[in-house]
Amino acid sequence: MTNSIQEIRDADFLLVIGSNTSEAHPIIAMEMKRAVHRGATLVVVDPRAVWMTTISEHHLQIKPGSDVWLLNAMAHVIISEGLVADEFVTQQTENFESVKAAVKDYTPEAAEAFTGIAPDLLRKVARQYASTPKAGIYYTLGITEHSHGTDNVYALANLVLMTGHLGQPSSGMNPLRGQNNVQGANDAGATPVFYPGYQMVDDPKVQRHFEEAWDCELDPEPGLNLNEMMQTMGESIKGIFVMGEDIVLSEPNAHHLEAALAGVEFIAIQEPFPNETMRFANVVFPSAVFAEKDGVFTNSERRVQLVRQAVAPPGEARQDWRILSDLAKAVGLDWNYESPAEIYAEMAALTPQFKGISHERLGEIQADGMTGIQWPCPTSDHPGTVYLHGDGIMRGKGLFQAVTYRPPMEVPDKDYGLFLSTGRTLYHYNAATQTRRESGPVAKQPEAFVEIHPRDAKERNIQPGDQVRISTRRGHIDVIAIVSRQVRPGCIWTPLHFAEARANLLTNDEGDPVTGTAEFKVCAAEVTRLGEGKDLASIFRGNYYSTAGPSQ
Amino acid sequence: MSPTTQTLLVDGHVVELRPGDTILNAANRADVSIPTLCHDPRLKPVGACRTCLIEVEGARRLLPACATPATEGMKVNTESERVDRHRKTLLALYLTDHDGTQEHGQGGAPNQLASMAREVGAPTDWGQLPSKRRGSIKDDNPYILFDPDQCIACARCTRYCDEVESVTAITLAGRGSETTISTADGISLLDSTCEMCGGCIDTCPTGAMTERKAAEVQAPPESDLTKVRSTCNFCGVGCQLDLNVDPAANDGRGLVVKVTSPPVGTTSNDGNLCVKGRFAYEFINHEDRLTTPLIRDADGVLQPASWEAALAATSQGLAGVMERHGKNALAFISSSRCTVEENYLVQKLARQGYGTNNVHQCSAT
Amino acid sequence: MPLINGQRPGTIYLVSSPNDPRSTVPDRLASAGGLSEGVARVLSRDTGLHEADIYGVGSFYHLLARPEARVRVCGGLSCQLAGSREVLSACKAAGLPTEEISCLAACDRAPAVLRDRRTLPSVTVEDATRSAGKVEDLCSTDSETAWLGTIGPETQSMGTHALNLLGEPDWSAEAFKAANKMGPAALFDLLEESGLQGRGGAGFPAHIKWRAVAGQAVQKRYIVLNADEGEPGTFKDREVLMRRPDLVLEGLAIAAAATGASEVYLYLRGEFEVPSGVIAQAIAKLEETNRYPDITFHMHAGQGAYICGEETALLEALEGKRGMPRLKPPFPVEVGLWGKPTLVHNVETIAYIPGIVLKGGAWFKNLGRTEPGTKLYCISGHVQNPGTYELPLGISLDELVETAGGYVGTLKAFSPGGASSGFLPASERGRALDFKGLGSLGSMLGSAGVVVLNDTVNMRWAAEEQLRFFEEESCGQCAPCRIGTHYLHAAVKGQEKSLGLAHVGDVAWQMNEGSICGLGQAAALPLTSALKYFPEDFS
Structure with missing residues (x-):
């Protein structure tokens, strides 16, 4: 932002x-x-x-x-x-x-x-x-x-x-930003093209800077982005380490991915809960959830804020940073972090935007009466930056980029006659490993559904509450039909949260040529009726995306 | 202060006037404290609870500080015999309609009415009225509990639901001494437009709107819990929240009993939280949690293992792949769910430990 | 628009306006027969408003909140003195869906019963029994359609009486033409000269309000007729509306033209089905003859809430909300209906306007005795001829009762201006019934609904009945009134052991200091005055 x-x-x-x-x-x-x-x-x-x-x-x-x-x-x-x-x-x-x-x-x-x-x-x-x-x-x-x-x-x-x-x-x-710490994960350099603070991997000066700091040799070539990793999984990618992500549920074209994972020789994951990816893992580390750890998240407005440990992890579960440190020691690296504050200090010292930020400062109430600091924050007495480009555009001049229309990779045809889009709902979150264990979300939204326009439903003989199958060229899932004017005629929408009805069995993994982000929002699909309806009002109680429509 | 600055006097303090000032705002800046119950800076003032009435020179009647615009040259008295009698008698009257001995609501939230009555020394011997307020008995939602006996009909909850969350699931219903809070026809919040943000709980001054889960387990009062300020782990807004921990519970591991939002104006979420941030914390202590490292055995079954064994197996596994296929056959998938420090360590591990830039996480925005 | 449970979620109306469907909610609820289960959801679907909002509105107004009750017996003091409780029991015994209701403005034709929206005067136990439980068959043996009462004195004429309720309606619009010719400035001076004070209860000089509205920078203004007077003991509006609709509508038209308004809203009590019909006919007639070109009259029915006689609560009700009074300032002359400058007048006040325009300010002023003008006094209770009497402002109780045929029994106490004015002892019978004098006694002229009680009445009982009324009719918005009326009613009733009368003074002080509007500020008076003047009734 x-x-x-x-x-x-x-x-x-x-x-x-x-x-x-x-x-x-x-x-x-x-x-x-x-x-x-x-x-x-x-x-x-x-x-x-x-x-x-x-x-x-x-x-x-x-x-x-x-x-x-x-x-x-x-x-x-x-x-x-x-x-x-x-x-x-x-x-x-x-x-x-x-x-x-x-x-x-x-x-x-x-x-x-x-x-x-x-x-x-x-x-x-x-x-x-x-x-x-x-x-x-x-x-x-x-x-x-x-x-x-x-x-x-x-x-x-x-x-x-x-x-x-x-x-x-x-x-x-x-x-x-979609996730709590998307901003922070990128800021920290968990990307194939940047070191922490968006310093380019292929910039020799930057490379030297980090080689000196970490006392090692670094690869000057950018790595693979997530979509590329998924597409080469099992072929050129043979070993993966996954922290806190259910790739089998979250990544597009999941059938393809599951087949590919069979060709991967070693998979280690660290997770607080059992998940879909665990079915393929060789080693599983039990990790802590946010309430059990210290550290920082950086939000959409670039505000760096403390996460504080409130309770101890269950059993032998450990904080992710501790697991990573332990693993580094096991592979022979000289890591001796005692606390996340220490880790943050190391990163801040290597990145100009974060140099003025420390856990100590984040624990204080700032001059504006708020907590947290918005980067850039180059010095320890800098107040942080509320909005960007205030002193002129940061890169010097704002660069216009002419673009021309390209149609989506896949559009409806005679076999798959509908546009399918996927997304989130209020009551669940991502793979719903947390929210499907919560009473409220389960009471409001217990199962997967598809929204389909009354006109399209009629053509397919679908009544509100019917069990239906959504199919694409990549797979199919079975869900409940919500006949709704929320969607355009010719379009359907389904949430991505449900493990038993994984929207990503359907979605297209063809990605954007620059970012590699897959086309989750558009693909061609068809819906067919499977069976008898249920009473929607009792399944999705007080649902905003309702069945009944005004007479039009 | 420049000569053109406009000012008013609050209890003799000169206060600089700011645009849109109410008497309450101006007094707060002069560190003059005026009691309020129905006031929430997020909401349009309604002046209904009457606790903030003060004297303004030239005005015949006492005026509500929360709703009265501060004007140039105004002289405000917040301490006088009249104001004092007003506070004492008003709060004494409130206590007859509410059990003033309740220092906190059913969910453990502090009851500001009780503490305010104590502070101003309100008489407690005016007797007790039977409450005519009714609650909704059909409400089977798992999160929000309404206790009509604790309600002072200040309408903060309904105004919040309307003005901030804009779903207007609840309303003031009935009138006079029967005035209460209700959904349409008293239906369950689950069947209403409620999105269970719990803002009604956050804004309620007496604990009448409260966390059902905390009430059901008869959680200790908030004052006996440890509040740990942290950052929400769901979407990218980064709401600040207070994890209310019972440190002794759970065999000393501690238990999150409820989540509350920090005071308005102190964090970027301004006291607001959504259904996930405020209520979705059951997962922390869920029985499905992984509690020991696992290693897949020769039969393909994941078996509990020691940390040493799991770390060694991983070290060997990754090294083996690198030996057979080269460093770029490895991929490190980090997580935008984890902390900045943890992400830093994953990329450092990939780069320093294995010499590969194959490190990424799900980050389309 | 999307739907929730098949209903549209609410749209945020930033500044509510006449086009806001919210203002139609009370009418829609009334058409739906009240707030039965499911009605809020249906109306939500029709209007795009939140169902909870609609429910909140419906549950506020007594005529909407309990749709099952179709027979409502007046529980006002005068009706009770005339045996309304017996009628209530008889109605219930006959199997009629019956409840008690606050004053129906028929104290002169007591006891009164509301059958759906029709007020039946002078209902007897026999009438109730004869209905045999069929609501439609509940009729008053007395004439019910006219619903007119006694008007006095019989000698009145336009020369001596500013309203002349016994006179024939005059549709010539002469006063309107004269006022227009005169122009606003001269008209305001004329009003000032006349000394006309608002007859709603506060006695505020009318010319100040007119000038204030006319002087606003905002060009859109409204005129609102407050015909929602529900003060127990007060029924003069009914007589004015039914006998002289010409004066009311001409007064409103003059006000509109002088203050630059083109829209006039008439808010009539929901119980005024009959007067409402008279006014609607009159408006239709005026529109046909295009008497007041450029002025539009809009009629609105109240739905059973005494508090909506308070002008800002009335504005809220007109906007279709719960009728809870607004904080003042700002006053309606600045921020009124839909946020626009608004002139709100009571029926009686507005009806004086044409006479003042035609006969002059000095003429009006001189009609009064201690204060300017004549005044409509409603008298009921223990008097021979209850009714509406137009007399010089400032006459005494004895003079008033003499005109009304004399006392029944021995005078013990009286309320000079409805329940809100509390009680005065017989010793005040010679005092001028005017705004200032009664105010100095801690009482008030209010709406001049004079209720006379003789020595058969126990004042603790009378106070209890008045407090029951205030507890029923408190809007519930502010704590001093909401809790105070409940407390005082319970205390005087003596049912709650923990409450005594020891703290009544403090509670009354708090209600007077702390309440938002006049209801709460005055509601303790019946009890405090009864305790002061008739302590023996409490021992």
């Missing part, structure tokens, strides 16, 4: 795109609701009528995968109607001309065939966005989990740059 969470309540225009905020980021949604109560305009772009659309001024219910058309057409309107922030573009950006040229033919009229959005509505939203000073964009996996995810992000960034909505409070570009 370029902005902070508390700036959201003061925004006057919020463009929420590809984010089911109230379910995936409920507390950010509360800030958005506060903004709306204050009088802000909320626009939601989503193929699905997510809860936030109930308080939005406009819901742009686009066809799946048509984001680039929509965003380029908005850029087209902003340019053709003279709403560009000329001074900002001239002084702080480069390569605007290429975008200008690229979006020339993306008229709202032409976009309608792809997006399904009326040209006048698109114009209105583009104008509102461009002309409201405190306008923020909020997005999440609905933007990135596409084969054209990088293009989507570039197209959004183009809008931000051409309207100058950057470097000010409540106005910026805000990806909402």
Whole structure:
């Protein structure tokens, strides 16, 4: 996020795109609701009528995968109607001309065939966005989990740059992080291309820096990203070490992955709970959960915050850092960490952005009365950074990146006639190893389901509550049908949380060429009726995504 | 203070006026404490509990500090015979409608009404009224318990549900002395629009809205628990939460009895939590937890093992792969669920220990 | 729009407006026959509002909250003196779905019964028995449609009486034309000269409110008629609305034109089915003849809540919410209906306007004795001819009762202005019944609903009945009133052993200091005054 969470309540225009905020980021949604109560305009772009659309001024219910058309057409309107922030573009950006040229033919009229959005509505939203000073964009996996995810992000960034909505409070570009510590895991260098603090693996100077610090030789070649690891699993990848992730449940095209794991010679995992991946593991280490460990998580707004141990791990379970230290010693490395604070200090010393942060400082109340420090924080007396690009764009000049529309890797055809999208719900979390052990989520949402539009349900003779099968070219799962107008005709949606109905048996592992992120959000699928219905109201009690629809 | 600065006087203290100030805000800045029950900075003030009434020179009636705008030159008295009598008699009246001896609600949350009555020295001998408030008996939700006897109808819960969470699952229902909190037709919260964020519990000043789980196990009062401030382990918002631990429970390992949110305005979640952050902590002490290292035996079955054996097996396993297929046949999958330090160690292990950059985690955003 | 359980979740209405479906909720609930199980969900589906919100509104108003009750017997003092409890028992015995209800504004035709929304005056035990348990067959042997009472004095005329309730309605709109010709500034001066005080109870000078609304920067303004007077002992609104709808509507039109409003909201008690019909007819007639071009009249029915006679609670009710009074300031003249400047007047006040415009400020002022103008006094209880009497403001109880045919029995106590004014002893019978004088006694003229009690009445009982009323009718928003009315009622009733009368003074002080609105501030008076003047009844 370029902005902070508390700036959201003061925004006057919020463009929420590809984010089911109230379910995936409920507390950010509360800030958005506060903004709306204050009088802000909320626009939601989503193929699905997510809860936030109930308080939005406009819901742009686009066809799946048509984001680039929509965003380029908005850029087209902003340019053709003279709403560009000329001074900002001239002084702080480069390569605007290429975008200008690229979006020339993306008229709202032409976009309608792809997006399904009326040209006048698109114009209105583009104008509102461009002309409201405190306008923020909020997005999440609905933007990135596409084969054209990088293009989507570039197209959004183009809008931000051409309207100058950057470097000010409540106005910026805000990806909402999915996991508690996605930001922190990347910050810490758990990526194939970066050392801690986004220092490039293939930069010889950086390499030397870390070789000296760690007293070893380092590989100058970037490694494989997660998607590449999965696709070469069992072929070139023969040994894996997994900490705290259920790859069999979470990764796309799971049937393929399970077959591939048979070809892996050694698998070690460290986990607090039994999971799907454990079926393939040679060694399993029992690990601690967050309440049993010390350390830090870094949230979406780059705020580094302490995790404190409250209770002891059960049995012989150990904190993950302790397991890693023990393993390092076992393989002959000279690691002697006594505490996470010590580990953090080592990392901070090696990375300019975190240099001013320490566990000790994080334990104190900061000058603004809050806790936690937002990086960059270069020195121990630096207060941290509330919003980015405040002193001009960080890389020097904001770079426009022209993008053109590419269709999703897989679109519906005569065999698989529906667009399938997957995602999260409010009541569960990821592989649900935790939440399916909780009474509330289980009471509200005990099993997997698919949302299907009444028209599509009728064609398939599906009644609300029926047992149905979702099939794709990669696999099938059996779930309960919720007949709902929340989804567009021709589109279905299913949650990813249920081990007995793993959405990732269905999804496409073809990824974005730049990030390798797989296309979880769009693939072609079909739904067939298996059997008799159940009473939906008693299974999914008080469900927002209900069965009944208004007469239309 | 510049000469153009506007000010008001609170108990003789000169306070600089800020835009949108209420008397309560201004007084707080002057460290003048005014008691409140229905006030929550997240909500529009309603002035209903009447505990914050104070004197303003020139005003005939006592005014609610929480809802009265502070204005230039205003003279505010928060301590006077009249205000003192007001506080004592108001709280004495409250106590007749609530059991003032209850220092905490059923879930162990402190009852601010009881402590406030004690602080101002409110009479406790005015007798006891039978409560006419009714609770919802059909409510089978596992998390939120409403105890009508403890309720003071301040409407913080319903206003929170409306203004902050915006789901409006609960409402003030009935009127007069029967005024209570209810869902439509008294249906279970599970069948309502409630998303079980528990904000009603967080904002409740008396513990009338409380954690059902804590109440069911008759958890000790919050004051007897250890509050450990930590960071939520679910989504990327990074809410701060307080793990309320009974240190003696669980054979001395400690038990998380409930989760509460830190005070409003002190963390970026501003006192708010969602259903997962506030209530999904049963997993910590779940019987399915892995408690010992496991090694797959010759028959392909995972068997309990010692730490030494498991560490040695892993060291050998990884080394074997490297010998046979080279260092880049190894892949290290880290986790965005684990701490920064742990992620740092995984990448360091991969790079320093095995010389490979094949390290990543699930991080699409 | 998406659905929850087949209902639409609520939309956030930032600033509620006349287009907000919320304002239709009470009417919709009434059409649905009240708040039966499932109704909130159906209405939620129809309106897009949250079902809990709808439920909260429905449960607030007595006429909506208990739909099963279709016969409601008035429990006001005057009705009780006329035997309403016997009628209540007879109704129940006959198998009618019966409950007690607060004052129905028929104290002069006691005892009264509400059958669905129709008020039946002078109902007898025989009437109840004859119904044989069929609600539709419960009728008053007395004429029920007219529901008119005695008006006095019989000698009144437009020259001597500002309202002249016995006169013929005048639809010429002469006063409206004259006021327009005069222009707002001159009209406000005229009002000031007349000394007209609001007749709702507070006695606030009318011209100040008119000027305040006219002077607001916000251009959209509203006029609201408060015809929701539920003060026990008060029934004059019914007479004015039914006998002189011309004066009420012309007064409203003059107010609208002078303050720059074009929309007028008339909020009538839900029990006023008959007066409501008269007004609706009158409005239809005016619209047909286009008497007041540019002005639109909107009618709204209350749903059974005394508190909505308080002007800000009434505004909340008009907006379709629970009728809980707002904090003041800001006052409605600044922030009123849907947040816009609003002039709220009581029926009687607004009805004086045409007369003042036509006959002048000095004329009106001189009609009064101790304060300006004539005044409608409602008198009931132990008097020969209960009814509505237009007399100079400031006459004494004895003079009033003399006009009403004299006392029944020996005077013991009286309430000069409904329950809220408490009780005064017989020794005050010669005192001027006006705003200032009664205020100085710790009582008030209020709505001038005068209830006379003779020496057969035990004052502890009378106080208990008034406190029962206030506990029933407290909105429950603020603690001093919500708990205080409950406490005092329980204390005077003597059922709760732990409560005595020792703390009544402190409770009353707290209610007066701490309550948000006038209800709570005054609610202790019946008990404190009874204790003060009639201690022997408590021993």
